[in-house]
Amino acid sequence: KAGVTQTPRYLIKTRGQQVTLSCSPISGHRSVSWYQQTPGQGLQFLFEYFSETQRNKGNFPGRFSGRQFSNSRSEMNVSTLELGDSALYLCASSLAVGGQETQYFGPGTRLLVL
Amino acid sequence: AQKVTQAQTEISVVEKEDVTLDCVYETRDTTYYLFWYKQPPSGELVFLIRRNSFDEQNEISGRYSWNFQKSTSSFNFTITASQVVDSAVYFCALKILTGGGNKLTFGTGTQLKVEL
Numbered sequence: 001k002a003g004v005t006q007t008p009r010y011l012i013k014t015r016g017q018q019v020t021l022s023c024s025p026i027s028g029h030r031s032v033s034w035y036q037q038t039p040g041q042g043l044q045f046l047f048e049y050f051s052e053t054q055r056n057k058g059n060f061p062g063r064f065s066g067r068q069f070s071n072s073r074s075e076m077n078v079s080t081l082e083l084g085d086s087a088l089y090l091c092a093s094s095l096a097v098g099g100q101e102t103q104y105f106g107p108g109t110r111l112l113v114l
Numbered sequence: 115a116q117k118v119t120q121a122q123t124e125i126s127v128v129e130k131e132d133v134t135l136d137c138v139y140e141t142r143d144t145t146y147y148l149f150w151y152k153q154p155p156s157g158e159l160v161f162l163i164r165r166n167s168f169d170e171q172n173e174i175s176g177r178y179s180w181n182f183q184k185s186t187s188s189f190n191f192t193i194t195a196s197q198v199v200d201s202a203v204y205f206c207a208l209k210i211l212t213g214g215g216n217k218l219t220f221g222t223g224t225q226l227k228v229e230l
Contacts, residue, residue: 050215
């Protein structure tokens with residue numbers, strides 16, 4: 001079974017631009033979560049989607065948004081990029097939402113904002 | 115609020131040594147899940163183990179073992195006879211059952227370097 005895939009793997013943008021990252025979950029998984037990883041703040045939860053609905057959201061500004069499609073694929077968008085948005089963005093999928101569900105992560109998208 | 119502390123920022127060992135990575139967590143929830151993930155230089159987080167708050171049995175998987183102690187809120191990870199391929203950043207994470215969905219709260223990670 002194929003794992004979680006994320007595209008693109010690397011991205012360079014300039015301040016003020018916007019960016020869209022894509023995540024395809026493991027086949028059959030309906031929950032997708034996004035995390036931001038930076039050297040200063042570590043791994044931080046962005047948001048979670050299940051059945052095309054946002055179920056949970058972390059403490060990030062409104063510039064960060066996401067959505068999920070009927071095939072469970074998810075996208076996240078960052079508008080008006082800032083230098084501090086440079087990070088590794090990780091997507092994780094699981095079968096459903098709830099306690100014993102294990103999340104499996106993709107390889108991430110490395111975003112550099114200049 | 116939930117919190118996970120990994121006090122060891124970096125550990126260096128020589129191959130074949132045993133090494134223990136510490137993890138201390140905080141939560142007021144009585145039902146929760148603890149995880150360990152490995153992050154090699156490629157960046158992908160690799161799932162290692164999940165443990166729920168009602169199961170304090172230690173677990174061994176090959177050279178890996180985990181010690182969960184609710185009394186001290188710790189979930190430590192030991193690698194026996196370490197190998198160079200074990201070099202990576204290891205993260206401990208916590209997930210609560212009530213209202214948390216699938217949100218994981220991560221520790222800051224421990225960089226393990228295994229040298230020949």
